[in-house]
Every structure is written in C-alpha cells, then in structure tokens.
Amino acid sequence: MGEHSILQLNGNMHKKLHSLIAVFLKSPQFKAQITTDIQYSVKQCLASWTNKTIYFQDEVKKITFTILIKVLMSIGPGEDLDLLKREFGEYIKGLICLPIKFPGTTLYKSLKAKERMMKMVRRIVKERMKQINDNNAEDHCAVNDVVDALLRDKSELYNSSSSSSLMVEMISQNIIEFMIPGEETLPTAMTLALKFLSDSPLALSKLKEENMELKKQKTNCSDDYTWTDYMSLPFTQNVISETLRMANIVNGIWRKAVKDVEIKGYLIPKDWCVMASLTSVHMDEKNYENPFKFDPWRWEKIGVVASNNCFTPFGSGHRLCPGLELSRLELSIFLHHLVTTYRWVAERDEIVYFPTVKMKKKLPIRVQPINT
Numbered sequence: 001m002g003e004h005s006i007l008q009l010n011g012n013m014h015k016k017l018h019s020l021i022a023v024f025l026k027s028p029q030f031k032a033q034i035t036t037d038i039q040y041s042v043k044q045c046l047a048s049w050t051n052k053t054i055y056f057q058d059e060v061k062k063i064t065f066t067i068l069i070k071v072l073m074s075i076g077p078g079e080d081l082d083l084l085k086r087e088f089g090e091y092i093k094g095l096i097c098l099p100i101k102f103p104g105t106t107l108y109k110s111l112k113a114k115e116r117m118m119k120m121v122r123r124i125v126k127e128r129m130k131q132i133n134d135n136n137a138e139d140h141c142a143v144n145d146v147v148d149a150l151l152r153d154k155s156e157l158y159n160s161s162s163s164s165s166l167m168v169e170m171i172s173q174n175i176i177e178f179m180i181p182g183e184e185t186l187p188t189a190m191t192l193a194l195k196f197l198s199d200s201p202l203a204l205s206k207l208k209e210e211n212m213e214l215k216k217q218k219t220n221c222s223d224d225y226t227w228t229d230y231m232s233l234p235f236t237q238n239v240i241s242e243t244l245r246m247a248n249i250v251n252g253i254w255r256k257a258v259k260d261v262e263i264k265g266y267l268i269p270k271d272w273c274v275m276a277s278l279t280s281v282h283m284d285e286k287n288y289e290n291p292f293k294f295d296p297w298r299w300e301k302i303g304v305v306a307s308n309n310c311f312t313p314f315g316s317g318h319r320l321c322p323g324l325e326l327s328r329l330e331l332s333i334f335l336h337h338l339v340t341t342y343r344w345v346a347e348r349d350e351i352v353y354f355p356t357v358k359m360k361k362k363l364p365i366r367v368q369p370i371n372t
C-alpha cells in the first residue's frame with residue numbers, strides 16, 4: 001500500500017484526513033444526493049437480474065462499486081468507470097501476493113494497473129482544481145464528492161505540500177487507497193444478508209412486511225424516499241446489525257504499540273503489533289445468547305447501536321469506519337427494493353470465512369418480479 005494510505009497514516013495527518021472524509025459523508029447534501037443515486041443503481045441492477053440465474057456475490061459489486069466511485073469522484077456509468085473497475089480488480093490482486101516484481105507477476109500487473117488508475121484520477125483531480133481556481137468558488141459551491149472535500153480543505157492538510165502538482169499527487173493517491181476498504185466489505189455484507197434471509201423465512205417475512213408498509217405509504221403520498229425513511233425501519237436495521245455481527249467481514253484489526261502499554265495485567269511492549277479479534281467478541285456467548293443463530297429479534301432488546309464494546313463490525317475509536325452510515329443506507333435501500341419488488345430462490349451454498357469471507361459458489365440465485 002502507498003505511503004499516504006489512510007489505513008497506514010498515524011497522528012495528525014490521519015486525524016485530519018479521517019475527519020475530512022467523515023464530515024463530508026455526514027453532510028445533509030451528501031445524504032440527500034446519495035440516497036437518490038443508490039436507489040437508481042439498485043433498481044437498475046435488480047431489473048437486469050430477472051428471470052435468469054445470477055452469481056449474487058459478483059453482481060452486487062456492480063451496485064457498490066458504482067456508488068463508491070460516485071462518492072469519491074462523481075463519475076457515472078461510462079468508459080471511465082469501466083476502466084476503473086477493470087484496473088482496480090487487477091490492482092487489489094497485488095495487495096496480498098508474493099513480493100516478486102517482473103513482467104508477468106501478480107505484483108507487476110498490480111503496479112501497472114495502479115499507474116493507469118493514477119493517470120485517470122490525476123486528470124480528474126487536476127480538472128476539478130482548475131474549476132475551483134477559475135470560479136474562485138470555494139465557499140459558494142456544494143461539495144459533491146471526496147475529491148471536492150479534499151481540494152477545498154482549509155486545514156493545511158495538503159497545503160504544506162506547497163506545490164500544486166504534489167497536492168494533486170497526494171489527493172489522487174488517497175482517492176485510490178480509499179477504494180480499498182469500501183470495495184469488498186459492503187458487497188460481502190449484502191451477500192451474507194441475502195444468504196441469512198434465504199435460510200430464515202420468518203425473518204424474511206417480517207422484513208418484507210415492514211418494507212411493504214413503507215412502500216404503501218410512499219406510493220399513497222407519492223413522496224420520494226429520504227435517507228431517514230430507509231434508516232428508520234427498525235426490523236430492517238436489526239437484520240443489518242445481525243448480518244454484520246455474524247458475517248464478521250473484518251475479522252480483526254491491527255494496532256502497533258507506540259509505547260509500553262499495560263492492559264488487564266498484560267504488558268504489550270513498545271513496537272509490538274496486536275490484533276484485536278472482532279469475531280471473538282461477536283461470537284462469544286457471554287455477549288450474545290446462541291451466537292451462531294441468525295436472530296434479528298435479539299436487537300429489539302439490545303437496541304440499535306452503531307458500535308459498542310460488544311458490537312464492533314466497523315471498528316471503533318479514532319479509526320471507526322467513516323463508511324458506516326453509508327453502508328447501512330446501501331444495505332437498507334437494497335433490501336427494501338429487493339423484498340418489495342422481487343422474490344428469489346437461492347441455490348445451496350456455504351460461507352467460507354478464510355482467508356476472507358466469501359460464498360463458496362458465489363451464491364447463485366434466480367430472481368423474479370413478485371407479481372408474475
């Protein structure tokens with residue numbers, strides 16, 4: 001990973017970058033716009049799945065990747081998006097591979113793919129920088145995506161880099177590395193939600209009932225759906241929490257001790273690395289009764305929590321995932337349109353948890369509109 005990756009940064013630089021992204025993702029304008037974009041993407045994708053067998057695990061990435069790129073750079077469907085999709089696929093293969101670099105190796109191809117992506121992202125950042133300078137409009141124009149948020153930053157995060165070409169370089173690098181934590185996690189959450197629901201008819205029926213009610217209300221008053229509509233469905237949020245608890249998409253997080261630390265009588269010497277296992281917390285019967293059972297109802301007692309000591313799918317503390325709410329929103333919109341418009345039959349498949357969470361056969365399903 002590059003030296004500016006948010007995942008590797010520490011101290012002040014990390015704090016500023018994290019806060020810029022988190023503030024943008026929480027802004028009301030962003031929430032309103034992205035709700036419309038996700039709805040559009042979800043409906044289009046679902047319509048293209050009907051009456052044939054699809055591999056859910058692969059197909060759902062079309063929704064999440066499109067949204068991720070929209071959030072980062074406002075790129076819609078077209079050549080640029082196709083290029084990014086292709087090159088990013090090649091690039092991530094090289095993040096965990098043998099460190100051998102000569103033509104033909106995975107690492108070599110990955111670095112070449114990153115160069116091609118950098119070229120495109122650099123062009124976009126430069127164009128945007130020019131627009132901002134030409135209009136001298138920093139204070140009046142809406143911040144539409146992460147590129148805007150980083151370019152309009154006043155906190156000197158990049159300004160210390162003095163030359164504008166270095167600033168373009170750093171922002172482009174950040175944008176590419178920001179794709180890594182968002183690309184694989186969310187489609188996996190959607191895939192496992194579908195798997196758990198396919199195996200739990202009671203939960204599916206309650207989910208459908210709640211979402212049909214919202215659909216009826218919206219149809220009667222012909223209002224558009226808002227972020228809050230989707231995020232206020234209690235059972236749907238419980239299905240999402242239970243999916244995240246059992247899926248353990250990020251099974252552990254790494255930290256390095258910057259000084260000697262004592263925790264519960266154990267000494268962690270300076271420079272040691274520690275992995276906090278999130279899976280152990282989520283699957284511990286001291287925290288969750290019958291932890292291997294998919295039981296969205298358990299959250300009626302626990303209540304909706306973004307994160308606490310016993311529920312940390314998005315991590316916690318100053319590295320808490322800034323994509324937390326966006327992920328819950330995408331999951332909610334996806335589930336809403338899926339269960340209110342379609343039914344599906346999933347083939348038998350198994351969850352594999354190592355090295356990463358996946359479905360063994362990519363979860364083949366057949367989707368049909370409800371009223372056929």
Ligand code: HEM
Pocket residue numbers: 006007018068071178181182183185186189249250253254312313314315316318319320321322323324326327
């Ligand atoms: C269900 C989906 C997701 C899960 C389970 C998840 C989980 C996590 C976890 C556990 C961390 C903390 C890592 C650590 O503490 O070292 C994290 C960090 C992060 N996530 Fe997510 N994530 C998800 C979706 C997303 C999405 C959609 C985005 C982008 C829009 C995103 C962007 C990030 C970023 C940039 C960080 C680094 C934050 C920092 O170090 O300051 N994530 N995520």
